[in-house]
Amino acid sequence: MTSVLSDRINQMEESATLAMAKKARELKAQGIDIISLSLGEPDFKTPKHIQEAAKASIDEGKYFAYPPVAGYQDLREAIAKKLREENKIADAKAENIVVSTGAKHSIANVFMCMINEGDEVVIFSPYWVSYAEIIKLAGGIPVTIEGSLENNFKATAKQLEEAITDKTKAIIYSSPCNPTGSVFSKEELEAIAEVVKKKENLFVIADEIYELINFTGKHASIASFPGMFERTITVNGFSKGYAMTGWRVGYICAPLFIAKACEKMQGQFTSGGTGIAQRAALAAISGDQTASKEMEKAYLNRRDLVLKLIQEIPGFKTHVPEGAFYFFPDITYFFGKSANGFTINNADDFCIYLLEKANVSLVTGEAFGAPNCVRISYAASEEELVEAMKRIKEACANLK
Numbered sequence: 001m002t003s004v005l006s007d008r009i010n011q012m013e014e015s016a017t018l019a020m021a022k023k024a025r026e027l028k029a030q031g032i033d034i035i036s037l038s039l040g041e042p043d044f045k046t047p048k049h050i051q052e053a054a055k056a057s058i059d060e061g062k063y064f065a066y067p068p069v070a071g072y073q074d075l076r077e078a079i080a081k082k083l084r085e086e087n088k089i090a091d092a093k094a095e096n097i098v099v100s101t102g103a104k105h106s107i108a109n110v111f112m113c114m115i116n117e118g119d120e121v122v123i124f125s126p127y128w129v130s131y132a133e134i135i136k137l138a139g140g141i142p143v144t145i146e147g148s149l150e151n152n153f154k155a156t157a158k159q160l161e162e163a164i165t166d167k168t169k170a171i172i173y174s175s176p177c178n179p180t181g182s183v184f185s186k187e188e189l190e191a192i193a194e195v196v197k198k199k200e201n202l203f204v205i206a207d208e209i210y211e212l213i214n215f216t217g218k219h220a221s222i223a224s225f226p227g228m229f230e231r232t233i234t235v236n237g238f239s240k241g242y243a244m245t246g247w248r249v250g251y252i253c254a255p256l257f258i259a260k261a262c263e264k265m266q267g268q269f270t271s272g273g274t275g276i277a278q279r280a281a282l283a284a285i286s287g288d289q290t291a292s293k294e295m296e297k298a299y300l301n302r303r304d305l306v307l308k309l310i311q312e313i314p315g316f317k318t319h320v321p322e323g324a325f326y327f328f329p330d331i332t333y334f335f336g337k338s339a340n341g342f343t344i345n346n347a348d349d350f351c352i353y354l355l356e357k358a359n360v361s362l363v364t365g366e367a368f369g370a371p372n373c374v375r376i377s378y379a380a381s382e383e384e385l386v387e388a389m390k391r392i393k394e395a396c397a398n399l400k
């Protein structure tokens with residue numbers, strides 16, 4: 001029977017992180033005490049002053065109509081100002097900014113606007129789950145270059161140079177990185193920029209969504225380097241740094257012709273982001289940053305706590321992540337080992353084993369292009385983290 005559904009959707013992989021979170025929720029609903037370390041979601045509440053701004057905007061009654069497709073002008077100006085002052089992207093103006101329904105949507109806009117059938121996009125791997133699926137949806141071909149545990153999972157400019165072909169249209173990375181927590185230094189990004197500049201019409205999509213959770217204290221935006229503004233789409237949003245995942249606000253800063261294209265694209269798909277959420281985003285970006293800084297500090301404490309606990313589990317190999325809120329340990333040590341008739345052949349098996357036997361949910365590295373690893377999100381309370389790591393340690397000790 002021919003499928004009623006399109007090839008497009010039939011060929012798309014489900015988001016592994018959302019699938020794992022769904023599974024954990026189902027088990028929780030059955031009364032099982034699951035600790036979920038699978039979702040990339042801050043466990044903090046959106047700071048009060050941001051909530052208040054949203055409430056005030058409802059009372060004002062001015063933001064109930066369709067918003068301007070590319071976002072409210074004052075929000076676009078505030079974003080451009082932040083990018084000029086903090087990220088040193090001197091050319092950023094309001095007209096370069098397109099506000100969307102989350103960074104994920106911003107990335108979808110960009111690929112839908114830039115990719116033709118057969119165009120290649122180089123993805124720095126391990127990579128965020130959605131990049132490859134969105135590229136394929138747009139007709140493109142994802143080409144990965146791999147970082148390894150030894151170099152903190154950071155693929156290099158040299159690897160990029162080797163991967164570029166006549167068909168390469170763009171490259172994409174996240175820094176700080178989901179799933180590895182690694183942060184590209186200014187020097188590493190400069191080397192990448194030099195490679196990019198050698199090829200005409202090659203663009204960088206710089207996903208900076210974890211910018212505000214960076215323990216190095218140094219965030220580098222590739223768009224700020226000489227000659228790179230015209231070749232870079234900087235993607236960012238409010239979900240992570242302001243604990244605003246559910247508000248769904250993200251943005252790009254792009255050369256004008258790309259910004260215009262994305263505006264046209266979302267004019268046909270969504271008519272732009274929710275008005276009230278944009279007012280909240282304006283308060284977030286232009287208001288007091290103390291709450292964000294405190295969240296960052298809390299993540300750092302948790303990073304150190306989980307690092308210590310991971311190091312106490314024989315068989316886990318990890319680097320020290322410098323940002324975001326993830327560990328990405330290599331767990332190949334457990335492959336071929338068994339407990340209670342359950343054999344671990346790969347990272348998927350390892351995650352299912354931990355979910356069923358330790359009642360802790362993680363995400364398999366397979367989903368991020370690294371089948372020997374698992375992702376542990378430490379966006380959870382210290383109590384939960386201590387208990388989860390204790391359970392993982394015990395379940396791993398049973399594997400022989």
Ligand SMILES: Cc1ncc(COP(=O)(O)O)c(C=O)c1O
Binds near residue numbers: 102178249
């Ligand atoms: C690397 C990366 N980019 C983009 C996003 C999407 O963020 P948003 O909630 O703004 O759509 C995420 C969310 O998990 C992410 O980890």
